[in-house]
Structure formats: structure tokens, C-alpha cells
Amino acid sequence: MFKIKNAKFITSALNITKAPPDSCYPEVAVMGRSNVGKSSLLCSLTNNRKLAKVSQTPGKTRLINYFLVDDAWYLVDLPGYGFAKVSKAEQERWSRSMEEYLAERRGIVLAVLLIDIRHDPKASDLQMLEWLRQRSYPVCVVLTKADKLSRSQMANNVRRCAKLLNCSADELFPYSSANGYGREQLMAFLGEILAEASVPLTP
Numbered sequence: 001m002f003k004i005k006n007a008k009f010i011t012s013a014l015n016i017t018k019a020p021p022d023s024c025y026p027e028v029a030v031m032g033r034s035n036v037g038k039s040s041l042l043c044s045l046t047n048n049r050k051l052a053k054v055s056q057t058p059g060k061t062r063l064i065n066y067f068l069v070d071d072a073w074y075l076v077d078l079p080g081y082g083f084a085k086v087s088k089a090e091q092e093r094w095s096r097s098m099e100e101y102l103a104e105r106r107g108i109v110l111a112v113l114l115i116d117i118r119h120d121p122k123a124s125d126l127q128m129l130e131w132l133r134q135r136s137y138p139v140c141v142v143l144t145k146a147d148k149l150s151r152s153q154m155a156n157n158v159r160r161c162a163k164l165l166n167c168s169a170d171e172l173f174p175y176s177s178a179n180g181y182g183r184e185q186l187m188a189f190l191g192e193i194l195a196e197a198s199v200p201l202t203p
């Protein structure tokens with residue numbers, strides 16, 4: 001079974017030019033709307049509640065945060081998009097800097113897109129997924145906050161979401177950072193991706 005033994009914060013970067021050297025480690029990039037539960041997912045996967053700052057205030061994570069896992073791969077917490085309370089100009093700056101990041105960062109082996117399981121994907125989620133698909137990124141969609149729904153509501157929403165995202169239900173990972181639901185499945189998937197990852201080492 002794929003396991004995470006330790007994870008440590010490496011650095012925060014405002015944009016790709018400030019990021020640590022590319023392709024030294026394979027990267028799993030976590031993205032999604034503000035407040036969807038990206039930082040919570042990182043804490044849950046690594047079993048470290050203090051690893052990434054979780055906040056009830058959307059827009060908390062404004063930098064690209066790098067966490068080195070088991071000295072072998074990066075978990076990357078990207079700034080959330082679609083946060084209404086920041087100015088249009090700032091939202092556009094974020095979205096440009098994220099697109100630039102995803103377009104240029106060669107070490108990314110998986111894009112993990114988070115969507116709140118309680119709500120239909122928003123236009124910004126569909127746009128992000130479309131964008132990732134066009135660039136042939138390996139993508140997985142994690143449906144967060146699964147603890148907020150009953151099992152039958154969860155199953156319904158997974159089916160509905162699969163339809164809206166034009167994918168099959170088993171490409172979606174319902175997940176709860178609050179009670180660990182779905183953690184095993186997601187970890188197994190990460191294990192498969194990382195086992196296949198061959199990132200050229202650059203000095």
C-alpha cells in the first residue's frame with residue numbers, strides 16, 4: 001500500500017519564476033476554487049494537521065506552496081480561483097499566473113482538481129478541466145466535503161457530477177478531509193501515478 005511517511009514545507013512562490021527548480025521531483029498539483037478544501041486535503045493525505053494553513057476565510061492560500069513528501073515528490077497547493085471578494089484585476093492576475101504555471105512546469109505528473117461534492121461544478125471548474133484536458137494533463141477530480149452528505153446523496157451527486165464533467169463516475173474521488181472517507185482510494189491512485197512518474201533530474 002502506498003504510504004506517506006513525512007512531508008515538509010519547502011517554500012512559497014508568488015509565481016513560476018520564484019518556484020523551486022523544475023523537474024527535480026515529480027509534482028502533484030492541487031487546484032480548485034477558494035475554500036473548496038485544498039489545504040485540508042494536503043493535511044489529510046499527509047496526516048499532518050499543521051502542514052498547510054486551513055481557513056474559513058476564502059482566498060487564504062495566495063501563493064504556490066511546496067511540500068516535499070518523503071524526499072521524493074512535491075505536493076503543491078495552488079492558490080484558489082473564483083473568489084468573488086478579490087478584485088477582478090487580482091483574479092485575472094491569479095488566473096494568468098496559474099495558467100502560466102500549468103503550461104510551463106514540466107515536473108507536474110498529476111493535476112488534482114477539487115470540487116465541492118454538494119454543488120454542481122461551476123463555470124470556472126469546467127473551464128479549468130477543459131484547459132487541463134486540452135493540454136493532455138493526467139487529471140483526477142476529488143469531490144470534497146463528502147462528510148456533509150448521506151451515502152445516497154453522495155452517490156447521486158457523483159453520478160450528476162460525472163455527467164456534467166463528461167467523465168465516468170469512477171474517475172471521481174469522493175473525499176472527506178474531516179473523516180478520511182475516500183483516502184485509501186486516492187492514495188492508491190497517487191501511488192500508481194508516482195510509480196510511473198519519470199521526471200528527468202536536472203542539477
Ligand SMILES: Nc1nc2c(ncn2[C@@H]2O[C@H](COP(=O)(O)OP(=O)(O)OP(=O)(O)O)[C@@H](O)[C@H]2O)c(=O)[nH]1
Pocket residue numbers: 032033034035036037038039040041053054055056057058059060061062079080081144145146147148175176177178179
Ligand atoms: N466538513 C468538512 N469541511 C472541510 C473539508 N475540507 C475542508 N473543509 C473546511 O472548508 C474550509 C476551507 O478549507 P481549506 O482547506 O482552507 O480550503 P482551500 O481550498 O485551501 O481554500 P483557499 O486556500 O482559500 O483557496 C475550512 O473551514 C475547512 O475546515 C471536509 O472534507 N469536510
Ligand SMILES: [Mg+2]
Pocket residue numbers: 038039040053054060061077
Ligand atoms: Mg488553501
